[in-house]
Amino acid sequence: MSAVQLELEILRYDPEKDQEPHFQTYQVACQEEWMVLDAINHVKDEVDTTLSYRWSCHMAVCGSCGMMIDGQPKLACKVSVKDYANKKVRIEPLANFPIERDLVVVQDDFMEKLKRVKPYIIRKEEQPIEAGEYKQSPAELKKFKQFTLCINCLCCYAACPEYALTPEFMGPAALALAHRYNTDSRDQGLAERHKELSKPEGVWDCSFTDTCSIACPKHVDPASALQQLKIATTVQWYKELIGMGDK
Amino acid sequence: MELIKTDIAIVGAGGAGLRTAIAVAESNPDLKVALISKVYPMRSHTCAAEGGAAGVIKSDDSLDLHFNDTVGGGDWLTDQDVVEYFVNEAPKELLQLEHWGCPWSREPNGSVGVRPFGGMKIKRTWFAADKSGFHILHTLFQTSLKYPSIERFDEFFSIDLLMADGRCQGVVAMEMKSGRLFRFQAKAVVLCSGGAGRMFPFSTNGAIKTGDGTAMAYRAGVPTKDMEFVQYHPTGLLATGILLTEGCRGEGGVLRNKDGYRYLQDYGMGPETPLGEPVLKTMELGPRDRLSQAFWHEQQKGNTIPTSWGDSTHLDMTHLGEKHIDERLPLVRELSITYAGVDPVKEPVPIRPVVHYMMGGIHTNIDAETPVPGLFAVGECACASLNGANRLGSNSLTELLVFGKRAATNAVEFARNRNAEANESELQEQADKAQTKIRELVQRSGGTESIAGLRAEMTKSLEEGAGIYRTEETLQKTCNTIADLRKRYAGIELHDKSNVFNTDLFQALELGNMLALAQTVAEGALARKESRGSHQRLDYEARDDEQYLKHTLAYYQGDEAPRIDYHDVVITKSKPGVRDYSGGAK
Ligand SMILES: Cc1cc2nc3c(=O)[nH]c(=O)nc-3n(C[C@H](O)[C@H](O)[C@H](O)COP(=O)(O)OP(=O)(O)OC[C@H]3O[C@@H](n4cnc5c(N)ncnc54)[C@H](O)[C@@H]3O)c2cc1C
Numbered sequence: 096m097s098a099v100q101l102e103l104e105i106l107r108y109d110p111e112k113d114q115e116p117h118f119q120t121y122q123v124a125c126q127e128e129w130m131v132l133d134a135i136n137h138v139k140d141e142v143d144t145t146l147s148y149r150w151s152c153h154m155a156v157c158g159s160c161g162m163m164i165d166g167q168p169k170l171a172c173k174v175s176v177k178d179y180a181n182k183k184v185r186i187e188p189l190a191n192f193p194i195e196r197d198l199v200v201v202q203d204d205f206m207e208k209l210k211r212v213k214p215y216i217i218r219k220e221e222q223p224i225e226a227g228e229y230k231q232s233p234a235e236l237k238k239f240k241q242f243t244l245c246i247n248c249l250c251c252y253a254a255c256p257e258y259a260l261t262p263e264f265m266g267p268a269a270l271a272l273a274h275r276y277n278t279d280s281r282d283q284g285l286a287e288r289h290k291e292l293s294k295p296e297g298v299w300d301c302s303f304t305d306t307c308s309i310a311c312p313k314h315v316d317p318a319s320a321l322q323q324l325k326i327a328t329t330v331q332w333y334k335e336l337i338g339m340g341d342k
Numbered sequence: 343m344e345l346i347k348t349d350i351a352i353v354g355a356g357g358a359g360l361r362t363a364i365a366v367a368e369s370n371p372d373l374k375v376a377l378i379s380k381v382y383p384m385r386s387h388t389c390a391a392e393g394g395a396a397g398v399i400k401s402d403d404s405l406d407l408h409f410n411d412t413v414g415g416g417d418w419l420t421d422q423d424v425v426e427y428f429v430n431e432a433p434k435e436l437l438q439l440e441h442w443g444c445p446w447s448r449e450p451n452g453s454v455g456v457r458p459f460g461g462m463k464i465k466r467t468w469f470a471a472d473k474s475g476f477h478i479l480h481t482l483f484q485t486s487l488k489y490p491s492i493e494r495f496d497e498f499f500s501i502d503l504l505m506a507d508g509r510c511q512g513v514v515a516m517e518m519k520s521g522r523l524f525r526f527q528a529k530a531v532v533l534c535s536g537g538a539g540r541m542f543p544f545s546t547n548g549a550i551k552t553g554d555g556t557a558m559a560y561r562a563g564v565p566t567k568d569m570e571f572v573q574y575h576p577t578g579l580l581a582t583g584i585l586l587t588e589g590c591r592g593e594g595g596v597l598r599n600k601d602g603y604r605y606l607q608d609y610g611m612g613p614e615t616p617l618g619e620p621v622l623k624t625m626e627l628g629p630r631d632r633l634s635q636a637f638w639h640e641q642q643k644g645n646t647i648p649t650s651w652g653d654s655t656h657l658d659m660t661h662l663g664e665k666h667i668d669e670r671l672p673l674v675r676e677l678s679i680t681y682a683g684v685d686p687v688k689e690p691v692p693i694r695p696v697v698h699y700m701m702g703g704i705h706t707n708i709d710a711e712t713p714v715p716g717l718f719a720v721g722e723c724a725c726a727s728l729n730g731a732n733r734l735g736s737n738s739l740t741e742l743l744v745f746g747k748r749a750a751t752n753a754v755e756f757a758r759n760r761n762a763e764a765n766e767s768e769l770q771e772q773a774d775k776a777q778t779k780i781r782e783l784v785q786r787s788g789g790t791e792s793i794a795g796l797r798a799e800m801t802k803s804l805e806e807g808a809g810i811y812r813t814e815e816t817l818q819k820t821c822n823t824i825a826d827l828r829k830r831y832a833g834i835e836l837h838d839k840s841n842v843f844n845t846d847l848f849q850a851l852e853l854g855n856m857l858a859l860a861q862t863v864a865e866g867a868l869a870r871k872e873s874r875g876s877h878q879r880l881d882y883e884a885r886d887d888e889q890y891l892k893h894t895l896a897y898y899q900g901d902e903a904p905r906i907d908y909h910d911v912v913i914t915k916s917k918p919g920v921r922d923y924s925g926g927a928k
Contacts, residue, residue, distance in 0.1 A: 246384070
């Protein structure tokens, strides 16, 4: 339990009293096993109760604690304090989102976009429950499984240069989820989603820099989903052109 | 104060809240649903569930077997009508999730796979690798986006229920980004606000699990039920308390003490099973209460390993092989490496029991109704008495679904038959009271107590007095401490006076809720002079069906300790018997 010294430079902003965001510095003696989130919690509990941020599960699955740590979008609960031992570390809210307060950003934009890609199974006919499960082979499952792992932490949006330039861009997580449903053997909604995906702010805005996949703490690889989506979208476009546009 | 008029208000957007909302929207699209949650739905703690959800689907299984496992697992404190309904509905609900796209793990022929789980006689736990709750939650959330009648109020913190004319008519909540209070006026309210494991210092529960809804109902006069039954999961990671799912043992992981000895065989769960061939309902696949208790005894005997994060034993999965672990337990591997620096493929993982689940909660019946008309409750905040004195792993994810749907049906019926005018003036008066309470809390100055300080004392006291083993003396001490902390709560001062995302305020409210519930845990445990399931008394070691085959009800008495009362257990076909996890060995 030897101590790791951390100097946290945390962005502070309360719209009720601050004109501009500013940084506040806290010295934290951390236990070696701590994650950066534990250090922030220590500040909240013991030093400055006015600090605001989101967190919950502390096991990298709820997606609440995405923030910029030393300039990179990360889950605060998943990076060890040892990575920053004896250093000054900047903690900022996720880039590319409006700041609500301190480390809390406004996420409405993503929630809207997620809804637009229709992230649910679409079928022409529902099989009744009594008929049992839709059969799906392990190989069919494998085709889309990786893209189900997105925890919506929005680190990919903070990393995406395209989203920074063009806020209308649907962005990595929403598009990866669209692809997840398109490639699920139970789904028949490709054509319906295509309308949204083929818009200018859909797949075509992505310039394939791969930064989203590098930032993703769950190895979802949205960049590869986007590449596959571009191909599928092109195919669908041709199909519709020659009048056989269906999945 | 803003007024929102809706038909059905749901507090909580985890598995229970989302299932309820979808069920209303699907069958009654003309009814308005307000889905209120202090976090975005996908942040709800259902996301953390790893192992899976139980439901009979395979031909070697039967509803009766699931019934028997659940009733015995709960040490006969389960209501058997509830269990029967549950096991019947479970497969349909899990299939429904499959139809909605849940990525369940599959068998080679394309049917859903099932895995063994503790206390279950047959493999019946549906799983999506070791991220089952995560996938269930996201499937439900994404599916809910289909329904226009569901209006979400994300990051709205519920404060109090609104009661008038003997029924529940709404809820007051604060919009977290603005600090504005909203009065939700509803024909029926469904609480789906999750558990309260954060009352304890070492827990698998996320920060949001502070029992808010349970405390709201309790303050409004609804009794809590069986709060003294707190589940310790046997395998938590040191330092963080992060869960390593029971699936680890289902897949063949074993528990070893400091000498590498598989100690469970000494506690009525033997004989030792061959490595890599787990036998259902014995050894590592015994129930959670028994496994956690065995740890405690090993600790007393000096057979545990001292560490700077407390004593531990080992969960050994090294014989499973990298391929199997990566396919079935990828999250477990990632969590062990990230948070404990141990790769389970190569080394045994240090673990110890950790507070995991509240069997108790808001008193509800088979219809998900509370005793107050118009108020329903589902999920971990509720106690429908499915889980009795010890929940079997993988029953609660299914419970969210089965009773979410049931609550929806009944809440709809209640709302449809309720054309009586809302008592507007009374409701406004109560909402104003909530506003005054908040204002007073924020503006109070000169207090000397801190939220973190009181919280630490509460969690320590519960662990010491109401942990895996309890006695009159330790419990009495905890009761006194909690009563004292509730008084001292009046002396906290908030330093954050902002209206915008004031987490100082939310933490204060959460602490108040936890303190109220902590008292029901300790007082309920003190009054129950027997040992049953997760409630183990060193001074009353036997189960006492004569006196205590009853549910504990706790009624709020303001600043005083709760009034304790009892309620009959529903027994239909299974007479209380012996819980046998020895594999029929002896
Ligand atoms: C680590 C872990 C692993 C588990 N694994 C399994 C498993 O494998 N199988 C199984 O069956 N069970 C498992 N469980 C148990 C199970 O996951 C939970 O009991 C269940 O998910 C609870 O769901 P819920 O919908 O009741 O609550 P939650 O998912 O916790 O949701 C509660 C909701 O209430 C809202 N809320 C709370 N307070 C307020 C307030 N004041 N105002 C507004 N909204 C509020 C929250 O925002 C949230 O949306 C596990 C539990 C844990 C902790």
